[in-house]
Amino acid sequence: MIQIENVKKSYTDEVAIGPLNIEIPKAGLTSLIGPNGAGKSTTLLMIGRLLDLDAGQITVANMDIATSKSKDLAKILTILRQENHFVTRLTVRQLAGFGRFPYSKGRLTQADEDIISKYIDFLDLTALENRYLDELSGGQRQRAYVAMVLCQETEYVLLDEPLNNLDVARSVQMMEHLKYAATEFGRTILTVLHDINFAAKYSDRICAMKHGQIAAFGTVEEIMKPDILTDIFETKIEILQGPYGPIAVY
């Protein structure tokens, strides 16, 4: 369980986030949605200890993010941000292998190698595993990073806009993989998504943010309502019932 209590973060006087109070239960896929500047990424970064809190407390699996050792947290929690500009020349397999760093400290055992192989296969990267990252397309590289994050075998996986720069087919594939990791590998996945319909189709829960506050939190059916979404995005949004569940139309 991720518990967020009275968390605040202020950038300037006008731009401030919180106080946030929320409990995200274990297991399943939770999506953070909301307009630009709502504080989704900031919240994710704070949970992932990449950004300090100004006030409040965050605990993940009963470990306080602020006081726990980073190397201990690395075994229960991992966070992946959007891709950065610099592309290190590592092979897909080397990158994924670094996901085992919290356990192996660089000395990979056979068990580590098996785990790495498992997630490389899972993400359809088997044929690419010895290719360098700078020789891959954006989507392939994104999958390689997700493989690394899964290799870390943490209970909690935080992803900041994993569908960024992916086309529809790649986005569907990525979400299928994440959904599978959540249900079959029992991971608790928290992800920032921009597309409401992707969130609706694949999430177990949706957390909607607006103006640095949590506007709504609940199951897909509870959040995918025209009045709630219209209010959050300040845009007229209708809900249709599609073959795979509710669809937002705007």
Place this chain on the structure above:
Amino acid sequence: MVKNVMPQTAGFESIQTRHHSNKLWTWPFIAAIIAIIALGVISLFTGVYDIKGQADGKEMFFTTRVPRTLSLMLTGAAMAMAGLVMQLVTQNRLVEPTTTGTIEWSGLGLLFVYLIFPAPSLLLRMTGAILFSFIGTMLFFLLLRRVKLRSSLIVPIIGMMLGAVISAISTFIGLLFQMTQNIESWYIGSFSNIQIGRYEYLWIIVLVTVLIFICADRLTLAGLGQDVATSLGVNYNRIIFIGTALISLAVGIVAAVIGNLPFLGLIVPNIVSMFRGDDLRSNLPWVCLLGMGTIMACDILSRVLIMPFEIPVSLILGTVGSVVFILILLKQRRSKRTTR
């Protein structure tokens, strides 16, 4: 959509045989070692003094030739490693001790030691050079935190500007206290006056190499960025600090004993990265070897080109290095055009 579900059901043998492909003891590596040994032997027997014909030839061989070849190997490895670690830490391929001002800072450090102590020992000079290069490199890294686009040309430009300012300060102080000769001779790094008793501190580089090897994976992770490193439980600021300290140690020692050796840290890691990627642990032996080879080849050239005189090795390194620098720039621009 998710096709291959669990790997246990897929071929199990195929998993067992799969591992990291970057093996060290390959035939090219053994060939490289043999080439380095050969270069070492050539280096030992290159020179004006006839060590076979003269009566004291053997003595000369051990007081000048052996120390010279050893110090070439040690400095070559040190500068190449320093470049490699810097490139990882800054996430920029054009960074090395001469494009970050590190060398200029150690020059300033040397100058300060000369100012404060009348006839400083080598140990004192070295300490000054190490301290100043550490401060300078740290300052550069702090400045870098303000730069958003780490992979850009801005990074080496900032570094070179910083270096130019520092060397201007050095020159000014030198002029003020009539020590320009010290600076000028220092800026032309050369191995011509290496002999027994003057190079032994370079052995510390072996220790630095071991320490870098121990931190290798953490430094590679630092190269993936602060977020990735933190997420994997690595203390990013600490590893940057350790990396900087190790670079400064290596560069400071070389600066005090040999002088300014430009571009070695740029050429070698880039060539290794092209062929073997950026995994520091498996690349470090290659980088060390190639660093040794490059500087020995340049030094042999410097000794034979205008025999019986010697060209400073830094001149040859500078010429070769600047060409490689431009080639890397052009290659970067081309790859950017194809991927975007």
